Amino acid sequence: MFEGLSNKLSSIIDRLVGKGALTENDVNMAMREIRIALLEADVALPVVKEFIETVKAKAIGQDVVKSISAGQMVVKIVHDHLVEVLGQKNSELNLNAAPPQVIMLVGLQGAGKTTLTAKLALRLKNKRHKKVLMASLDVKRPAAQLQLATLGEQANIATLPIVQGQNPVEITKRALQTARLEGFDVILLDTAGRLHIDDELMDEVKDVHHAGTPIETLLVVDALTGQDAVNVAKAFNEKLPLTGVVLTRVDGDARGGAALSMRSITGCPIKFLSTGEKLDQLDDFHPERVASRILDMGDVVSLVEKASEIIDQEEAEKMAKKLEKGKFDLDDLANQLKQFSKMGGIQNLLNLLPGMGQLKKDMPKGVDEKVVPRQLAIISSMTLKERKDYKVLNASRKKRIAAGSGTTVQDVNKLLKRFEEASKMMKHLSKVGKRGLFSGGLFSK
Amino acid sequence: MSDAPKKSWFTRLKEGLAKTSRPLTQGIKDLFTKKKLDQASIEELEDLLIQADLGVKTSHKIVSLIAKSRFDKDVDEEEVRVALAQEIATILDPIAKPIVIDNTQKPHVILVVGVNGTGKTTTIAKLTKEFKEEGHSIMLGAADTFRAAAIEQLQIWGDRLKIPVVTKQAGADPAAVAFEAYEKARKDNIDILMIDTAGRLQNKTHLMAELEKIIRTLKKIDPTAPHTVLLILDATTGQNAYNQVEIFQQLTGVTGLIMTKLDGTAKGGIIVGLAEKFNLPIHAIGVGETSEDLKPFKAQDFANHLMGIEA
Structure with missing residues (x-):
C-alpha cells in the first residue's frame, strides 16, 4: 500500500539507517521528501511546515517494526498523522434545531456550489426523509437561479420561485417565510460565488448569514485548488462562523492537498466529497482515502469497493468453474473485458492504484481506452461456433470478422494471440489451483 | 485587444x-x-x-x-x-501572444474548452466584447447542453452584447450544436464563431471523447477547423494544471491558454512552469466578472505581479 512515496524514501534512508529506532538524521532526510510530496499535492506551504514539525517529533525515536523498511515506517507515521489531522469521517449534516433548519453554502466562483446544493438536497430527502427547499441567492451570474431551478426539477426538489430584483437578504427572508408556511424541514441557501477579498460581497454574505441564521455554513472548495487555499480559508473563516468544508471535483486526478489546508486553517470538519456531475455522486469523507491520495499512495480501498460493486458475483462463480475445467473460450474473454470496462477503463483504474502516478504519465493516452471496445467488437462479430473454438478461424473467416467489426485482420490476429496467451495462463493457474498455490508451479515457471 | x-x-x-x-x-x-x-x-x-x-x-x-x-x-x-x-x-x-484571427476564414472558429467552473462562458462574453469592438461580426454556439441553465447563461450574454447565439434544447448532442452553428455562421458570413463547451475533468475519458467528436464534426465542414482551441485555466488551480494542459492539448489540440480569476489572491504562478513545459501561447487574463475584465497577457507585467513589484 505504501509504494510510491516509500520507494523514494527507501532509496534515501534505508541504506543509512541501522536496525532499531529512527534517528533525527533519518527523519530529517525523509521529511525533505515528505515536504516535496505534500507541496506537489497542493498542500499550502504554511500547513506543510506545521505538519512536518509535528510529524517529525512523532517519528524520531520510533522503533522500526522488523517486517518493514525504515522508509515504509516513516511513510506509515506520516500517513497516520495525516489521517488524524484530516479528522473524523461521516460527519453528517447537523439538523438539531427547530425546523426549518438553514444550511448555507459559500465559496469562490466556480467551486461547484450550485451542483452541490442539489446534491445535498437530494441526500437530505432520500437518506433523512426531509422536505427540502432550495433557494439561489446568486443574482450576479447570468442564469444562476435558473440553474438551481432546473436541478430542482431534475431531482424533484422544491426551489423558491424566482422573483426578479430581490437582493440576497430579501430572498433569504422570503425562503424562511415560505418554509414556515409550507412546512419545509430544511432550507438550502446557494450563495453567489465571491472573491474573499471583495469586501462588499463578503459583507453581503455576512448579512445573509445574519438573516438566515444557518445551523450549517459550509465552505465549498475545489479539490484542484493550489496554494491560494490558505487565503480563501482564512478570509471566509474570519468573516463567517463556518461549520464544515465540502471538497468538490474529487473525481478529477488532482491529489487534493487543499483538503489538508482547509482542515488545518478552518479547523472545521470536512463533511463530504463531491465526486461527479450526477446528483447522487456525493461521498462521505474518508480521511484514509484522502491521506493516501495526498501522499500518492493510491486509493486501494476505493478500488476494491469499486470492483466488488461492479463485478457480478454469478459471473465470477461461473468463471471459476470454467477455470477448474481448464475451459476458457472467447466468450469468457469478452465477459472479462466487459467487467474491466465497467470499472472505468485503464486510466480510471490507474488513478486508484498505488504508485501509478508516474506510470500513468508515461502511458500514451487515448490509445489504450479504445483497445477494449475494439476487442469486444471483434468477438461480437464471430459466430458462436468460432467463439467456442477459435481454431476454425481461417483467412476468409478472419476477413469477414475484420470487416464486421470495423478492424483489420491484424487486429483479429492480435486478439487471438492475446487469447492464446490468456488461455495458456488460465490452464496453468487451474493446475496450480488443484495442487495448491505454493506447491510449485506459480513460482517455478 | x-x-x-x-x-x-x-x-x-x-x-x-x-x-x-x-x-x-x-x-x-x-x-x-x-x-x-x-x-x-x-x-x-x-x-x-x-x-x-x-x-x-x-x-x-x-x-x-x-x-x-x-x-x-x-x-x-x-x-x-x-x-x-x-x-x-x-x-x-x-x-505572450494575442489571439490571431485569420481573416480568410469565414468564420474563424474558436472552440473554448476547460474543466468545470474555470469561467469559460464568462470568458467568451469578454472575448465577444473585444472582438466586437475590433469590428468583427460574431456568433456564439451553445454546445454546453449538459449543465443546467448553461445555454441560458450564454443566451443572456448574447442578448446583452447583441450577438446571435445558436442553441438547441438541453441534452442535445453538442457536436450537432457545433455543426449547426458553423453552418449558420458560414451562411451569414460571420467573422468569428465561438463555441462554448461543457466543463469536463480531463480524466473523464468519455467526456473527452465527446469533445473529440465536436472537433471531428467541425472538420467535416472544413478540415482546418477549429482554427483556435482555447483552454481556460483557473488561477486558483494548483499543480493539476499540468495534467489539464497535457491532456486537453493531446486530445483537442489546444492552441492557446487564457487564465481567469487573477483578481483574487491566487497568483497563477503555475503559468511559469506551463510555459516551460508546453510552450503554448497565453493570450489573455481574466480579472473580474464584467465583460470588460479581460486583459492581454504581458510577460513583464505578470512577472512583476508575481513578485509584487509596483508598475
Whole structure:
C-alpha cells in the first residue's frame, strides 16, 4: 500500500539507517521528501511546515517494526498523522434545531456550489426523509437561479420561485417565510460565488448569514485548488462562523492537498466529497482515502469497493468453474473485458492504484481506452461456433470478422494471440489451483 | 485587444491586492535588508515562489538561476525581486501572444474548452466584447447542453452584447450544436464563431471523447477547423494544471491558454512552469466578472505581479 512515496524514501534512508529506532538524521532526510510530496499535492506551504514539525517529533525515536523498511515506517507515521489531522469521517449534516433548519453554502466562483446544493438536497430527502427547499441567492451570474431551478426539477426538489430584483437578504427572508408556511424541514441557501477579498460581497454574505441564521455554513472548495487555499480559508473563516468544508471535483486526478489546508486553517470538519456531475455522486469523507491520495499512495480501498460493486458475483462463480475445467473460450474473454470496462477503463483504474502516478504519465493516452471496445467488437462479430473454438478461424473467416467489426485482420490476429496467451495462463493457474498455490508451479515457471 | 481606458489591469490587480496581505512581497522584505544571500535565504526565496503556485521544481530552478551569480554577496530585497521577476519574464515573454484571427476564414472558429467552473462562458462574453469592438461580426454556439441553465447563461450574454447565439434544447448532442452553428455562421458570413463547451475533468475519458467528436464534426465542414482551441485555466488551480494542459492539448489540440480569476489572491504562478513545459501561447487574463475584465497577457507585467513589484 505504501509504494510510491516509500520507494523514494527507501532509496534515501534505508541504506543509512541501522536496525532499531529512527534517528533525527533519518527523519530529517525523509521529511525533505515528505515536504516535496505534500507541496506537489497542493498542500499550502504554511500547513506543510506545521505538519512536518509535528510529524517529525512523532517519528524520531520510533522503533522500526522488523517486517518493514525504515522508509515504509516513516511513510506509515506520516500517513497516520495525516489521517488524524484530516479528522473524523461521516460527519453528517447537523439538523438539531427547530425546523426549518438553514444550511448555507459559500465559496469562490466556480467551486461547484450550485451542483452541490442539489446534491445535498437530494441526500437530505432520500437518506433523512426531509422536505427540502432550495433557494439561489446568486443574482450576479447570468442564469444562476435558473440553474438551481432546473436541478430542482431534475431531482424533484422544491426551489423558491424566482422573483426578479430581490437582493440576497430579501430572498433569504422570503425562503424562511415560505418554509414556515409550507412546512419545509430544511432550507438550502446557494450563495453567489465571491472573491474573499471583495469586501462588499463578503459583507453581503455576512448579512445573509445574519438573516438566515444557518445551523450549517459550509465552505465549498475545489479539490484542484493550489496554494491560494490558505487565503480563501482564512478570509471566509474570519468573516463567517463556518461549520464544515465540502471538497468538490474529487473525481478529477488532482491529489487534493487543499483538503489538508482547509482542515488545518478552518479547523472545521470536512463533511463530504463531491465526486461527479450526477446528483447522487456525493461521498462521505474518508480521511484514509484522502491521506493516501495526498501522499500518492493510491486509493486501494476505493478500488476494491469499486470492483466488488461492479463485478457480478454469478459471473465470477461461473468463471471459476470454467477455470477448474481448464475451459476458457472467447466468450469468457469478452465477459472479462466487459467487467474491466465497467470499472472505468485503464486510466480510471490507474488513478486508484498505488504508485501509478508516474506510470500513468508515461502511458500514451487515448490509445489504450479504445483497445477494449475494439476487442469486444471483434468477438461480437464471430459466430458462436468460432467463439467456442477459435481454431476454425481461417483467412476468409478472419476477413469477414475484420470487416464486421470495423478492424483489420491484424487486429483479429492480435486478439487471438492475446487469447492464446490468456488461455495458456488460465490452464496453468487451474493446475496450480488443484495442487495448491505454493506447491510449485506459480513460482517455478 | 486593448487596454482598459481608465485603469490598467495592473492597477486593478493592485487595488485587489491592497485589500489583502501581501505575503510574497512582505516575505522578501523580511528576508533581505541588505544581507548575504546564504543557503537559508535561498530556501526561503524558494518557499515564496512555491506559495505563488510555481511548484517545487520550477521555484528551485528559478532561484538557482539568480543564486549562482549572487551567492554569498550582499544583496537587498529590491534587487532580488527585480532579478527574479526578470528571470520569470524571460520565460514568459515568448508565449505572450494575442489571439490571431485569420481573416480568410469565414468564420474563424474558436472552440473554448476547460474543466468545470474555470469561467469559460464568462470568458467568451469578454472575448465577444473585444472582438466586437475590433469590428468583427460574431456568433456564439451553445454546445454546453449538459449543465443546467448553461445555454441560458450564454443566451443572456448574447442578448446583452447583441450577438446571435445558436442553441438547441438541453441534452442535445453538442457536436450537432457545433455543426449547426458553423453552418449558420458560414451562411451569414460571420467573422468569428465561438463555441462554448461543457466543463469536463480531463480524466473523464468519455467526456473527452465527446469533445473529440465536436472537433471531428467541425472538420467535416472544413478540415482546418477549429482554427483556435482555447483552454481556460483557473488561477486558483494548483499543480493539476499540468495534467489539464497535457491532456486537453493531446486530445483537442489546444492552441492557446487564457487564465481567469487573477483578481483574487491566487497568483497563477503555475503559468511559469506551463510555459516551460508546453510552450503554448497565453493570450489573455481574466480579472473580474464584467465583460470588460479581460486583459492581454504581458510577460513583464505578470512577472512583476508575481513578485509584487509596483508598475
